[in-house]
Amino acid sequence: MRTKLACATLMLALGSGPVFAQSGEITIWSWNIAASSLKATVAGFNKQFPDVKVTVEDLGNQQTFDKTLAGCAAGGAGLPDILSIENHESEIFWSQFPDCFVDLTTLGYTDEIAAKFPDFKRTELEVDGKRYAMPWDSGPVAMFYRRDYYEKAGIDPVTIKTWDDFIAAGKKIQEANPGVTMTQADINGDAEFFRMIANEQGCGYYSSDSQSITINQPGCVTALEKVKALKDAGELIAGTWDEKIQANKAGTVATQMYGGWYEGTIRSTSPDLAGKWGVYLMPSATADGPRAANLGGSSLAITSASENKEAAWAYLNYTLGTNEGQVTMLKEFGLVPSLLSALDDPYVKAEQPYWGGQKVWVDILSTLPKVKPSRGTPFFQDADKIMVAVQLKHLNGEYADAKAALDDAANQIAGATGLPIAE
Template sequence: MKRFALLSLLALAPAAAAQSSTLSGTVTIWSWDVAAKALQSTVPGFNRKYPNVKVEVVDLGNQNVYDRGLAGCAAGGADLPDIYSIENNEAEVFWARFPNCFTDLNTLGADRLVRNFPAFKWTELTAGGKRFAMPWDSGPVVMFYRRDLYQQAGVNPASIRTWDDFIAAGRRVNTQFGGRVKMATIANGQDDEWFRMLANQNGCFYFDNAGQQVTVARPGCVTALNTIKRLYDANVVATGDWGGQITNVKAGRTASAMFGAWYEGTIRTNAPDQRGKWGVYLMPASRAGGPRASNLGGSALAIPASSRNKAAAYAFLEHALATAGGQATMLRSQGLVPSLLAATRDPYVAQPQPYWGNQRIWQTILGTLGDVPQARGTQYFQDARQIMIVTQADFLKGRYRTAQEALQDAARKISSATGLPVAR
């Protein structure tokens, strides 16, 4: 058996080498900001495998990529690149409106890679049995915290296992700093990101995983909204939009920040003077022994059906996204958090990070990937999100008697906006 396996590998080696030499031409990629820079960082490694393929990464900006993608698909694929960057929560807009605009990656070999990524990353990238994009980065949720502020308040992060523990710690922070420092900052009236993180943690989301029903009034979502109200009523959190949250971080007015792991770069670049003062721990659970994992954000790469160099484009996807080396390169260069499970074993992941007090934060962060529940945004994600932003704000103002009542109202509104029935 071993001899047969060896002969098989030897037979495949010339074929792989032949493909490396025969693939040629130009592969154009549309992306944005640090994501574009991260992709660019993988090009040298790709060209060592495929020296005859030129890769051009074009930074168009996030909104422009989305808008031009919609326009290109509406025009039958005209003027689209070979590889298209797409955020997970916007992906299903394309699959629903333009089912023929992108290549089914299963036809190029993606079906062999399914188990190499956590299941939750494929949920929004698959439709009608087709895989229209390959997982890229992810947003496993963790709690970032100020070591010095916790220590001054006598709070041990290792003792925070549930949201009850988090609230108790917040009261100690209030006492220590006279209310000038809060345990965290929650967007309220501008976003519902904390609701989404907590709902996902509890196995609930706006829609079911089949994308057929509105499920926002189910128990896990009720628990999520109740938790936010408890934090708010206990006066342990501040409220602020994206800019306000960063301002609080820079000014030392927040002792913690809960976000997808991509927020690591936001803290590090906006507060370079706080080097060594920050650490990371798992998000608290809703109950003792409950799940401490969730996801917020993340992107994927798709190949438009109009691409004239699909073989080379897919070869780039495999190198950048489906190898530990490719994903680790993007983590090192721009802090993009890998989706590939094998990347958790890359040596860089085990390295202490100086900014984070020499904590091995990537081991903590990536260790949660396999525990994240699946969630489906559907093509109606933004409709549901806008309704929940208002519902959450109104609930915190006392305009609903209970979280269940608030979410039942949100479910009816989402159903009206989308045409999907409310789950019973």
């Protein structure tokens, strides 16, 4: 009887996870600021689990993706315990290598924990009842603007509610500040601006069930129309990631639209401009239209090859599932929490000196519950490459209108993926 009881107790302990997460080593692959953010949480984690050694390896974004694909293709060989995976690329992994990752429900990722995150962050991480990854950071879109340039032109950002308002304001701002451009986007190599506005308008490359192509639906048409209107008005110029940072530092741009994580980029790369930057909500197509979208954001997954899954789960649950873990990354590196309870954290509610005393995190994070889910699907990269080329052709006047451009994109995506175009 005692033997049976001991066995039962052991099985219960194994199922509970953290009981056996008190020791050992875990390794994580990540990139850049994301990797630095994970390192910042280790001290707090080790207060609870002092005998777990956590090693974060910064491989760079592309190498993390490539090595994860190669490792999964090799049956898990060489993979770490935990992987950083971008949400919009995640379904590439779940569809091709579902056995490469642990279903986190087996380690303690309950419905109660999952409910702490907004639906749009979980959409791509949960497939057929399995939870392959836990939401990490998100990218609620915001307009980062130069207060001094707007003030010199007599523009109050509160009055900018539509994209037409934004264009009208841009004309005045550029006139009042010679040499300054209203905004930038990597229109030669990315569809970021289009995707942000499309998500705001409830449209994406694919349908919510990932079974059809929706890139030529009305919301996406509106998005491409707005991008071209900005370009034609001379208020949107091309800029790569590095070129935007240089423009910020040189003071040659008035506004940058990006995911909330860009707060940390501006603050860390332009420290001498403290007090000159502010934040406001992204404009919409109409005065009473939606003003929330998401760009970017990642998740953490545990590999099936991990030899210390319980410790890995304990780390995920602390880093991503607690205000302490998430807000540590926000404070240090501006990674925006997906955890909804972080909205109540004192730091989030506080005035931020760099941003002129504005409570920027209240403004940015308050949009999280309003963001509409958008599926990346296993075919995100196919669609995105096509969209970048089509967008550039449209901006150069090679299509009759935005609808014609997106009809062409839809047909090309159908040819590349075999998926039907939604009616």
